[in-house]
Structure formats: C-alpha cells, structure tokens
Amino acid sequence: MDSIIVGTAGHIDHGKTALVKALTGHDTDTLAEEKKRGISINLGFTGFILPNGRTLGIVDVPGHERFIKNMLAGATGIDAALIIIAANEGIMPQTREHMDILSYLGIQKYLIVLTKIDLVDEEFKELVIEDIQSFIKGTFLEGTKIVEVDSVSRKGFNDLIRELEILTSNIRERSFTKKPRMNIDRVFSVKGYGTVVTGTLMEGVLKTEDELVVYPQGIAVRVRNLQVHEHNVESAYAGQRTAINLSNVAVDEVKRGNTVATKDSVFVTDRIDVRFSIVRTTKLEMGRFYKLKLYVGAAEEVARFVPISHKKVKAGDEGYGQILLDHEIAVLKGDRFVLRTISPVTTIGGGIIIDPKAAKYKNNPEERLRSLQMKDSASSKEIIEEYIKNNPFSTFDQIAAFLNKDIKEEELKELETDEAILFIEKQYIHAEYLMHYRYMVEDILSDYHKKNRLRKGIPKAELLEKLDLSHKKQCETMLKYLAGKNFVRLDQNLVSRFDFKPALTEEQKKEKAELAERILESGYTFLTAVELTENVREKQQVLEFMLQDGFMVLPGQYILAEDQYKKAKEAAERLFRENGVLKLPDFRDSIGTSRKFALMLLERFDQEKFTRRQGDDRILNTKK
Incomplete structure (x- = not known):
C-alpha cells in the first residue's frame, strides 16, 4: 500500500499540531484565527515519508469540544490513529470523547503518544502512564503501545518514527477494484481552476478526466486535475489524501459532507438500518424517534433514532435500529457512523450501516429484528437473495454496490440454479416476486375473460394500469417471460390467459x-x-x-x-x-x-x- 492515512486525536492543547509540525516540518494550522488563538479549528493535512519509503498522509484534527464535528469529518477514512495525551494533564474530557468516537470508526491501528514529557518529572510521568493504562484496560485500546515525546526538543521522535513504521506495516489494504468514492471534508476555489474538493479516497482508483457525480445532489462532474500531498498526479489510489479539481460545478454547489463517486455506485438515502452500541457513561435513555445528530463520512445531519432490538436504549446497550434523516446522504453498507446528542452536545454511540436503502418497517417487531439480524450476519448468498426480494429488477452492479464488496457472478448463478431468483434481460428478480406477479396477472385476466367472453384479451396498457405497479417497463418484460412459459398469451397488443379462447354460442x-x-x-x-x-x-x-x-x-x-x-x-x-x-x-x-x-x-x-x-x-x- 503506497499511502496510509494517520490521524491525530486528543484533548485541546495536548500538542497534536506541535507534534505534527515537529515530525513533518509543516504547520497544519493555516487559518489566521488558529494562529491568533493557538488552537486548531479546522482540519489540517500534511504528509510524511517514513525511512522505509512508505508515505503517511497525516490528518490533524481539532481537540476543542466545540470543533468535534470538524474532528469527525477528518477522522473518517483514517487507517491508524495517534491518541495524543499531554504528560502534564493526562486524560481529559475530550480525550475520552475522542476515544469513544474512534471506537466506532473501524480504525485498524492505534498508538498513544505522551507529549510534553519535558514539563513533568519522572515520577509524575509514570503516574500519568499508570492512569492511562488503567483507563484503557478492558477497552479496544488495551495493550496499545505508549510512546513518550517532547515536540520542542524532539526527544523520543526516533522512537515515534520507529513505532509508526511498525504500526503501519500490517495495515489492511483498501480495495482498488471497487469504484472510486471520496467523502468531501473541504471545499474551496482556486483562481484559474475553479472548484476543488479534498478528502481521503476510500476505494478504487481515480484518474484525470474521469466522469463522477457529486452526491446527494446528483451533479455530474469531471476530474480536471488531481493532487496527492500537493503534487499533481494522473491517478489517485484508495487510501490517499486527494484533492480533486472538478469541472461543471460551482464552489457553492458543494459542501463538506457530500460524496463524490462514480455514477450509481452509492446509495442516496434518508433511512438506514444499523447495528449500534451506546457508550457506557451516558445517563440518557432513548426511545422511538429520539432526536440526535448522525455523523457518517464527513456528513453531519439531524436524525431520529428508532431502536428495534430494544424498547429503550441506555448506557452500554448494543443492538439494531433504524435511523431517519432530515436530509439525504450518500452511503454504502458497512459505513461507520457516530451519534451525538443535540443539547448538551456529547457523543453517545455509534455503529455500522447494514442497509443503506432501508425500507419502512411494518409493525411486526419480531420480523423487523429478524430482517436486521439477517442483513448483518447472514452469508452473502442469503443477503443477495433478500436484497433482490426487496428490490426487484436489480442489476449486478446494484447488488455489488449494496453489499459494498467484490462479488462473483457464481454467487448469483447458485441462486438461479436453486430457482430462488431469475435473470431476465440483464436484471434479477426473485422467484416469489414473479410468482406474485403471475397470480396478479392471472386473476385480472380471469376476471376480464369472465366479463368479456368474446374478446381475445385485455389491452396491454389496461392490464398494466390495473396492476398498478411502479415498474411499467419491467412489467412488460415479465409479461414476455410469462408468455414464453405459456402462462399467458400475447397477441399483438392483447393479453389473455394461455388456455383462453373466445367462443360464440x-x-x-x-x-x-x-x-x-x-x-x-x-x-x-x-x-x-x-x-x-x-x-x-x-x-x-x-x-x-x-x-x-x-x-x-x-x-x-x-x-x-x-x-x-x-x-x-x-x-x-x-x-x-x-x-x-x-x-x-x-x-x-x-x-x-x-x-x-x-x-x-x-x-x-x-x-x-x-x-x-x-x-x-x-x-x-x-x-x-
């Protein structure tokens, strides 16, 4: 893997930006207000080449609790996290909240960096280290290496660089075969070039002149130019911090939280099914339609939470639910999310999306829960069948996009062999759906023939109107299929039961x-x-x-x-x-x-x- 994204996390003024500057020589605080106040407000980005030749893309996030939404925008998509804790203060409120957030984002590797060690004596430092080890015991961070540094004197930086090489030596590679997708965390305009968006390329390979779409708006765009770590490139690869100069879109038409991706490769939705967990420290109890904020990718949206596995959820609960959003977002199955309250603002949970295009559930709790469990833990074959059952006339690409992983046509061939699904004119439908459709058609035809014994059949347009289905074009496709199987007869523009013949007395x-x-x-x-x-x-x-x-x-x-x-x-x-x-x-x-x-x-x-x-x-x- 040529590039790995490493992000910082930690309480305000614990030395995140100073550490990045000492490591890379680059100051990620670029705003005048950041310089004036001495705190990070927006996301900062830079790069660093390890001695082994591997490039690190570094995302420096703000620590102040008022800017956690900015932290969340940058934290999504990173491969490894440096949790920064100042030796003179130890674990602080934002340290805890950042740890909670990181636990929900599926980050693979962690390193705890104890900064400002020259400000404390050895005994105090050891007490802070013991406190950290005690705090992370029994959590996802248990056993995480602690590296001690001072960013002013650069003491301990050789150890830090060595640990970074170890940390990033076994990162799971991202998929280069999937279609390219990038969550936008910054938008700006460059004179003479126009709109530029940045983010971490989550999947795939992106090239200049590629045709893309800005979601959820659905704006078709083209890649005019690409940069990785401020260098012009012809191609950007999954895992790289990427700046894309887009044509055909104004800077005010795009915002942080949007997604740029290949056409029809993501799901635009305002309803998602999820597996969630709640932090152990919250005192809240949440019932149906609890209002909160959802953070996914770089997006921040007001949403309502509907628990399905619980009547009410409280501290430490894990289960399944549905989230209804006020505005549409672009996501895929497997995307991670974070939940925060609206007032007072605090992180209360997070989880993983198991259905990016969820249906509205009927009031059958057991069936709803069974469906969610299946979407989460069933085999690919079972999930594919369930998806086709709920989404008739799906294409191979749509099924692959829903699963958000590479699939083979053999998996679908097995379902065809089992007669669970059918492949008709490059689209998949479930056998149960076709059977339901057949019975509807036969019932309408039987009733029509009974009332019109001397007519050869019902006009096709009238039949389609009576069916009252949204897929008019596909319905005609299924009529042809039923005619081929001798269930119905098509005679020019008339449809009849196959065994029907008009007869005169x-x-x-x-x-x-x-x-x-x-x-x-x-x-x-x-x-x-x-x-x-x-x-x-x-x-x-x-x-x-x-x-x-x-x-x-x-x-x-x-x-x-x-x-x-x-x-x-x-x-x-x-x-x-x-x-x-x-x-x-x-x-x-x-x-x-x-x-x-x-x-x-x-x-x-x-x-x-x-x-x-x-x-x-x-x-x-x-x-x-």
Whole structure:
C-alpha cells in the first residue's frame, strides 16, 4: 500500500499540531484565527515519508469540544490513529470523547503518544502512564503501545518514527477494484481552476478526466486535475489524501459532507438500518424517534433514532435500529457512523450501516429484528437473495454496490440454479416476486375473460394500469417471460390467459353470419356499427368479436371486412401501375363507391404508409 492515512486525536492543547509540525516540518494550522488563538479549528493535512519509503498522509484534527464535528469529518477514512495525551494533564474530557468516537470508526491501528514529557518529572510521568493504562484496560485500546515525546526538543521522535513504521506495516489494504468514492471534508476555489474538493479516497482508483457525480445532489462532474500531498498526479489510489479539481460545478454547489463517486455506485438515502452500541457513561435513555445528530463520512445531519432490538436504549446497550434523516446522504453498507446528542452536545454511540436503502418497517417487531439480524450476519448468498426480494429488477452492479464488496457472478448463478431468483434481460428478480406477479396477472385476466367472453384479451396498457405497479417497463418484460412459459398469451397488443379462447354460442354464430352478410352486401358503401347492431347489446358483443377476427373499423365507426380492404389496396396498386399516379376519381370509380368512402380509404392508406400525397394525387410509397 503506497499511502496510509494517520490521524491525530486528543484533548485541546495536548500538542497534536506541535507534534505534527515537529515530525513533518509543516504547520497544519493555516487559518489566521488558529494562529491568533493557538488552537486548531479546522482540519489540517500534511504528509510524511517514513525511512522505509512508505508515505503517511497525516490528518490533524481539532481537540476543542466545540470543533468535534470538524474532528469527525477528518477522522473518517483514517487507517491508524495517534491518541495524543499531554504528560502534564493526562486524560481529559475530550480525550475520552475522542476515544469513544474512534471506537466506532473501524480504525485498524492505534498508538498513544505522551507529549510534553519535558514539563513533568519522572515520577509524575509514570503516574500519568499508570492512569492511562488503567483507563484503557478492558477497552479496544488495551495493550496499545505508549510512546513518550517532547515536540520542542524532539526527544523520543526516533522512537515515534520507529513505532509508526511498525504500526503501519500490517495495515489492511483498501480495495482498488471497487469504484472510486471520496467523502468531501473541504471545499474551496482556486483562481484559474475553479472548484476543488479534498478528502481521503476510500476505494478504487481515480484518474484525470474521469466522469463522477457529486452526491446527494446528483451533479455530474469531471476530474480536471488531481493532487496527492500537493503534487499533481494522473491517478489517485484508495487510501490517499486527494484533492480533486472538478469541472461543471460551482464552489457553492458543494459542501463538506457530500460524496463524490462514480455514477450509481452509492446509495442516496434518508433511512438506514444499523447495528449500534451506546457508550457506557451516558445517563440518557432513548426511545422511538429520539432526536440526535448522525455523523457518517464527513456528513453531519439531524436524525431520529428508532431502536428495534430494544424498547429503550441506555448506557452500554448494543443492538439494531433504524435511523431517519432530515436530509439525504450518500452511503454504502458497512459505513461507520457516530451519534451525538443535540443539547448538551456529547457523543453517545455509534455503529455500522447494514442497509443503506432501508425500507419502512411494518409493525411486526419480531420480523423487523429478524430482517436486521439477517442483513448483518447472514452469508452473502442469503443477503443477495433478500436484497433482490426487496428490490426487484436489480442489476449486478446494484447488488455489488449494496453489499459494498467484490462479488462473483457464481454467487448469483447458485441462486438461479436453486430457482430462488431469475435473470431476465440483464436484471434479477426473485422467484416469489414473479410468482406474485403471475397470480396478479392471472386473476385480472380471469376476471376480464369472465366479463368479456368474446374478446381475445385485455389491452396491454389496461392490464398494466390495473396492476398498478411502479415498474411499467419491467412489467412488460415479465409479461414476455410469462408468455414464453405459456402462462399467458400475447397477441399483438392483447393479453389473455394461455388456455383462453373466445367462443360464440350457436345463437351468436348465427348473429355473426348475418352481420357479415350485411357488411359484404354493402360493398364499399360502408355501414356504421350503430346501423349494423341497432344498439342491441348482444349484437354489439358479436361485432366486437368480429373486429378481432377478420373485420376492421374506419373513422366514424364504419365497418368493413379485412378482405374488402385488401382488395381496395390491390385496386389502388393496379391503378398506379397503369397510370403512374393514383387519382381519387379513378379510385372511387374502380371500387364503385362515393367520394367520401374512397377518400376515407385513401387516408387510411396514407396512415399505413402504403401511399403518400403528391399534390392532389397519390403515389405508392416505396419507402415503407
């Protein structure tokens, strides 16, 4: 791994920025107010090359409790943390809170750095070290190495550098195969270049000219330029502190907490399912819809917490819940988060996202809990099946994005072999969903056939309307699938049960013969549907049946046999061959009708692209 991100944490004025400056030669306090007040307010960034050649990207975070939201924005995405504790003060309130925060962020490696050792005698220093060891006993930090330094004299810095080499020698590498994603922690404008955003590239490889999207706004952007540790590069890799110069977006359209990623590679959501834990020191009890602040990536959002595994949660509780946000965020499964109260402001918990696009749960606590446990701990195969069940017509890329890990098509092939899912036109649907859809279609068709025994089927648009499903295009895809399996029949734009055939009674057959005879006898002096049926319901039904089988209707509800229509076209074609043009009077006379009905037929020919107008006449359309 070429670059590892190391972050600082600790109480205000415990020497975080001074340590970074002594180590790297770079002052990460860049704001005038930071210089004036002597405290870090915003995030600071710099780099350091270890003797073994490995590059460290260093994130220096503020320690003051008023700026913990800035600390959280920078802490997400770091691989290792330096917990800074001043020897002259020991563990302080923000030390404890920063430790709580770090425990929720999934950081792999830790090192405790005892600073300002030249300000205390040996005996006091040993008491502070004993206090630290006692405090971290039984926590995620138990056994963490403590390095003693003084940033003024640089005493102990050789030991610090050696421990940093050891600390970062076995960091789990980030994925270069996933699509690139970066949580934005700073936004600014550079004259002549435009909008620049910075953050830690969480996953993937980013290149100049790449097409990306700023989420949750959905703004399409392009990478104009890339920098890693203030050097222009053609490519940035997961784990590197990266500055991206974006085109097609103004600086005021982007803010800290947004995410820049490949199109459709993250989930924009205002509802997430989570596994949580609560700090052991809180005195709060939280029930349904408890209002708090959620920190995920570099985002800070007001949210409401809904415990599902508990009626109320209190100090030390662990379990499952759902978080509802006031505004949308862009996240993936497995992202870590921190929870803080709104007033007074304090860290009370955190956890991991197990469903970034959670559904609204029905009031069935046992089923809700079972679903959450499955999302959290089931095998990939089971989670994939559950996801497809809840998200019909999912693509492979959407499934991979939901799992937030590399998956193989073989995992989906197994589910196909088990007949749990189906792959139809490059989309996956669950067998239960298809079965449910099939039964809905068959019920609608059965009811329609019962009421319309002489109609071949229901118009497809009417069927889709009755289904009242959101996936209209995919519904048509499933209709084709059901037709291929002989569950339904598709006849042009009509849908019927596969085993259905319209059938006339003996009386209706006689009525059909009489109507057909009248239509043919009238020749090209057409009769209307009303003239033929005299508004008698039984006759109307028979005529509707005939219009599905060998008869057609012209504007004005005039009826003719399809064979008559065919012969009229043949007459028109013959006249054109003889004269090189088709004139209305000639056509009228050739079929023995009035100008009105001849024109009606010619206009129908035009609509079908059989003929086309040329002045007052027509010619055959050779561009069919």
